Amino acid sequence: MNYLYYPGCSLTASAREYDLATRAVMAAAGARLTEIDGWTCCGASAAAPISHLLSLSLSARNLALAEQTADDGQVLVPCSACYLNLKKAHNALRNDAAGRATINEALSAVNLTATGSVRVRHLLDVLAKDLGAQHLAPLMKRTLSGLTVAPYYGCQCLRPYPEFDDPERPVSMEPLIEATGAAVHAWEMGSRCCGASLVSTHPEAGLNRVCAILKAATGADLIVTVCPMCQMNLDAWQAKASRMAGENLAITVLYLPQLLGLAIGLSAQELGLDLNLAIERSFRERMKP
Amino acid sequence: MNLQIATASSASENGNNALDKIGSMVRACIQCGTCTGSCPNALEMDMTPRKMWRLVNLGRLAEIMASRTFILCSDCYTCTLRCPRGLPLTDAMEALKGIAFARRERRHRSSRLFYEKFMQTVRRHGRIREMAFMTRYFTAMKSPTVPLRFAPLGIKLMGKGKVEIGLGKTVATPLDALFEKVADLERTTCAPLENEGHG
Numbered sequence: 001m002n003y004l005y006y007p008g009c010s011l012t013a014s015a016r017e018y019d020l021a022t023r024a025v026m027a028a029a030g031a032r033l034t035e036i037d038g039w040t041c042c043g044a045s046a047a048a049p050i051s052h053l054l055s056l057s058l059s060a061r062n063l064a065l066a067e068q069t070a071d072d073g074q075v076l077v078p079c080s081a082c083y084l085n086l087k088k089a090h091n092a093l094r095n096d097a098a099g100r101a102t103i104n105e106a107l108s109a110v111n112l113t114a115t116g117s118v119r120v121r122h123l124l125d126v127l128a129k130d131l132g133a134q135h136l137a138p139l140m141k142r143t144l145s146g147l148t149v150a151p152y153y154g155c156q157c158l159r160p161y162p163e164f165d166d167p168e169r170p171v172s173m174e175p176l177i178e179a180t181g182a183a184v185h186a187w188e189m190g191s192r193c194c195g196a197s198l199v200s201t202h203p204e205a206g207l208n209r210v211c212a213i214l215k216a217a218t219g220a221d222l223i224v225t226v227c228p229m230c231q232m233n234l235d236a237w238q239a240k241a242s243r244m245a246g247e248n249l250a251i252t253v254l255y256l257p258q259l260l261g262l263a264i265g266l267s268a269q270e271l272g273l274d275l276n277l278a279i280e281r282s283f284r285e286r287m288k289p
Numbered sequence: 290m291n292l293q294i295a296t297a298s299s300a301s302e303n304g305n306n307a308l309d310k311i312g313s314m315v316r317a318c319i320q321c322g323t324c325t326g327s328c329p330n331a332l333e334m335d336m337t338p339r340k341m342w343r344l345v346n347l348g349r350l351a352e353i354m355a356s357r358t359f360i361l362c363s364d365c366y367t368c369t370l371r372c373p374r375g376l377p378l379t380d381a382m383e384a385l386k387g388i389a390f391a392r393r394e395r396r397h398r399s400s401r402l403f404y405e406k407f408m409q410t411v412r413r414h415g416r417i418r419e420m421a422f423m424t425r426y427f428t429a430m431k432s433p434t435v436p437l438r439f440a441p442l443g444i445k446l447m448g449k450g451k452v453e454i455g456l457g458k459t460v461a462t463p464l465d466a467l468f469e470k471v472a473d474l475e476r477t478t479c480a481p482l483e484n485e486g487h488g
């Protein structure tokens with residue numbers, strides 16, 4: 001299996017462990033990633049309010065580069081915000097002739113053209129559907145039995161494009177978690193918004209979202225995420241959220257490929273575990289080789 | 290470096306024209322309130338999303354701009370998914386943010402700066418350097434207390450070596466040409482790209 005890899009900005013800085021774990025697990029599963037040469041920011045959620053066309057063009061630029069490498073390739077995207085932006089650009093290129101013309105006029109300024117011939121895939125989609133628990137389970141050398149894992153999907157890998165899971169009651173992580181031997185925490189918050197950038201722009205509102213999710217995770221040993229924004233909201237702001245809630249909400253938060261990597265037997269170092277901001281001592285003890 | 294150029298045609302002189310555009314997105318609203326009931330941020334909003342769509346359809350720009358409802362939208366797409374009329378509500382919220390930023394509404398200054406500084410970093414470097422962006426945001430905010438809110442996080446990330454990694458090996462890709470071309474196109478073509486609903 002070959003994928004064109006779009007890491008996105010966060011995975012080069014605050015979410016480096018997501019990048020490390022994604023590459024390590026995909027390699028262990030026998031998939032080949034080719035990083036898109038010269039990729040740039042997708043515009044995150046900041047470009048669209050400023051200019052819809054700018055947002056589409058920034059993402060289309062990356063699709064154009066991907067098409068140059070393999071015009072029927074699969075673009076693998078671990079960040080949900082990047083995924084949604086690339087999807088939107090892909091959709092405009094494929095389904096809106098006027099949109100495709102305008103986007104390509106914009107791209108002519110950087111000598112690129114995009115047709116939308118590649119496919120845009122979220123990492124969770126690829127882990128759940130292309131690899132799947134059947135393919136991953138035989139690679140797992142270590143059982144994580146005894147652990148209960150709360151699957152946190154967030155929003156933008158599910159909505160508005162229901163590509164690989166139910167957009168409100170997602171289940172695609174469950175077979176993957178069960179393959180590791182761990183149990184799935186039953187909760188309703190897996191697809192409830194983490195507040196995204198509200199933590200920066202309107203901290204009270206943002207922290208309320210984080211509190212609600214952390215509280216609902218009570219009883220689980222850890223939360224797993226599939227997006228750097230969700231991860232940062234749930235791990236970096238735990239102390240503040242705890243103060244706000246008046247109770248200790250500390251809990252381990254890992255990226256999904258980190259959990260899978262642990263079961264596969266990859267080392268803490270290969271999975272970037274030393275970079276995580278929220279790993280409880282009890283979890284560290286449990287993971288000692 | 291100026292981002293206003295990119296917004297020139299979208300809303301600046303005539304917010305009401307831009308509001309008409311949003312009106313055409315939510316014209317079919319039947320005021321059922323499903324959007325309000327679905328919104329994770331409804332509690333902090335000073336006006337329900339349902340009411341906001343009504344004001345959009347009535348063209349009451351001043352009241353809308355005075356509200357913080359649209360600025361609190363965190364792009365979760367739940368309302369877009371559930372609206373029985375299939376209206377592109379998240380895109381409409383996004384467009385309202387665009388009007389507020391283009392009009393340089395005082396009330397929404399800190400959010401506008403957050404978005405603008407982000408895009409300036411993208412324009413200059415091609416990629417987001419998180420710490421460079423946050424520094425620029427705080428400088429623009431000119432609020433001595435705001436950076437304090439983030440100091441503990443900054444220290445945590447720096448301690449982990451999680452900032453500005455890989456700048457040595459990746460060459461910055463300035464995107465001025467693309468930004469300027471987009472601004473040109475927006476000045477000359479009045480036909481905006483279609484916003485999509487779900488389904």
Ligand code: SF4
Pocket residue numbers: 315317318319320321322323324325338339342371372373374375376378
């Ligand atoms: S859910 Fe749709 S139809 Fe119902 S009030 Fe909201 S916008 Fe109007």
Ligand code: SF4
Pocket residue numbers: 324327328329330331338361362363364365366367368369378379382
């Ligand atoms: S997309 Fe925005 S307005 Fe709609 S439910 Fe989510 S946060 Fe609320």
